[in-house]
Amino acid sequence: MKLRRFLLPVAICLVLAMTYGSVTAGQVKWEPYGPQVDQIIMPIIKDAEAQLIAFNRGDIDVYPGLTRPADINVVKANPNAELTMNYGFHMFYLCYNMRREPLDADILRQAIAHVIDRDNIIQTLFEGYMLPLAAFLPPSSGFYKEDIPRFPYNPEEAKKLLDAAGYTVDPATGIRIDPKTGKPLRKMTIFTPTYEVAPTSAELGKIIAEACQAINLPIEPEPMDFPVMLDKLDMAEFDMYMLAWSLTRIPTSLYNFFHSSNDVEAGYNRPGIRDAELDKLLEGLYYAPSEEAARKAADEAQVILARRQPYTVLYSRPYMDAFRKDRFTGYVPMHGYGAANYTNKWTTLNIKPVKGKGGTVRWLLMEEPKVLNPCTASSAYEWEVLGRLYDDLMEINPETMEDIPWMAKSWEVGTWEPEPGKTGTVITWHLEKGIKWQDTTPFTSRDIKFTLEYLRDNNVPRYISNVQEIVKVETPDDYTAKVYFETESYWHLYRAGGNFLPEWIWKDVKDYKTFEPWLEAHPEVPGLTKVVGHGPFILDQYKVGEYVRLKKNPIYWRLSK
């Protein structure tokens, strides 16, 4: 047990050693006021080589989301660059099809977990720029559990496990015998995307298959076209596959991925795990009445998952962001989101020039944002823009990852009775006064009511899971909103807290899908479009294919004092 407790710190030290000189969460002061710069220009540069050149020659000041080791090394060698490193919510895993023999046997999956040498894989394929991970939630999650059953790299232990369970080696074929049938194990495959699409994933499949063959398991890698692979996964026509998830800070992904109700065609329970005890815990997590209850359920569920190994989790990719430190300072590293992600409000507010005040920061956009409509925007690049135009009711403390009040000065999570004998959750938001939309209209509880009802009544796909259980929204006064949910769950708190729409613009929008608010001028305020938020920046210009320009919101409610 003591050895296990040392594993994570050792792994973290390894990554920190690789990223020596980088800045991580909690090392920088931040203020809940801003913004400090006058404008953000976001040049759209799609080619990875051009991005690197643009950063090194000073065309851009912020280079978010570095992933290629060679690029990271080049940036590290630039004396004018500072690299920030933070753990994210990424998780790369090997999934087993537990519906199929012989992978339905726990012992076989545990043995495979024992032959995976995470440290070696990370050094070989990623030059050390990954965090080894065996848990089902990454360390940046507040629900990460370190003390779980583990199957560290130990091929001899794997052999012992298999031998003891009756999977002896057939001398004729050199393949282990299935104790259930008395015959050599059938050939199994690991699906991965192709080398052309995801070279490291494909190579990883090969490495793991070879490690399995070394303990006499007939496992082969099978790279394939990604859409074909997704189809096969949906139909549960696979033995094993390797992919990644980008999770969030809310641990309900455990319910989505491992509850038996999601073991349906195209469901997210791809391993097909069906465990009554686990189901009960996951229901307790999904419908937890409080954070404490959620934590207890998440802890216990992770122990079962770690023991049963529906996935063998391999590693988590940290956020690596680069800044031109010769020009800008004040960026705030934050676990879970990195220093340059739009979810990190603190860098947006605190980044400032090394010399003087105001100025323009040039912030790389790696892809076209395409759609600046909050109802239809789906890519990270669209939210890199939109996320700086809007504020949320709550924010996240970058050091502790706890919720802190923002547009809502406080909130209460309570219960109500949607119908006799049923319990639902009611969230009461108490809003700050003096917040204005960028066209000077006051932001009130009526905006919350309008937005939630608009999204629910129009079945906006991106928000359906958030709003489908909302029964009603009450606004006792301009600064209080009560949101009533049909079921009881602590997580409803996170389902109604942001991306609000100004009613006077959106009430006449009959088809949200074809509405292009960034192309339409605001009817009353010159210089504004119909993308009106209440965040620190205003959308000034989106030149398709070239750049996005955001200007400081002069009436932002959190302007620096």
Added chain:
Amino acid sequence: MGFSRYLLRRLGYAVIVLFVIMTFNFAIFRLMPGDATKMIIDPMFTPEAIAELKRQFGLDDPPLVQYFKYVGNLFKFDLGLSFSTRRPVVNELKERLPNTAVLFLASFTLTTIIGISVGVYTASKRGTFGDNFVTGAGLFAFAVPSFWIQLLLLMLFGYYIPILPIHGTMSAPPPDGFLLQFLDRIHHLILPAGSNVIVAFGSWALYTRNTMLEALGQDYIVTARAKGLPENTVLRHHALRSVLPPIVTLIFGALPGMVSGAVITETIFSWHGVGKYLMDAVMQQDYPAAQGAFYLIALAVVICNLAADIVYGIVDPRIRVGEGGAK
């Protein structure tokens, strides 16, 4: 056969070809393995959200209904809504087409002028160092992958001698004033268009050189020289003129590139064009976007072929007469 009948027959062929392409265009994306909605759904989408997405895009209709809707919309030039952006595909193509056309016209004009001139020059200097050098350089540029040359140029003029912009069609933000903005655009065009010229001039030069060498061996050239005409006149007025028809065919054949764009060039230099749009659409299984882009390209190919046929019919009566047999 009269010219108008020849023209009508060509038009009829063009319409049939276009219709076949439209049908293939519809079928090919639906036959591709994989479900398009998987590329746009979020892992946390509920089954209700997924069903709503399919309804919005008409993917819950039977294939035949989808086909008739598709054909009906194409006649109205309604290319549908992109799966990934939910914007009209026509609007997205309109945003990109001018950029692609500018890049293509600049690259194409320079490539043909340089390529043909070099071809004529090397044909007239056959066996000299200049011929060997230009032929070798052309072959090299033609043989190596274009992205390799473009990345080298990117490194050279973007980093080691940082005198040229490396992305986009304009500065972000562009300078004030029409003249400065025009010059800014030219500045941004140098690297992508220049790299296209380096990559492509070789094939034009080699083709022109070979056809010129063939022409220079003909009797009428010997006669021209025997008459004592200056070599320059023999080259330009006799040899080059005789090889122009196949070169015109090549030009017409290359013109659809003005619409389809250069995928690699647009990607490397972040050039907001149709080529990159098409590639992204195929990768994301965005049927409407890919169908729209392919339809546009097919239309361009059919129109250019038709134009080539018409021009041929005009310049060479044997073509149109030969259609219906000699009269």
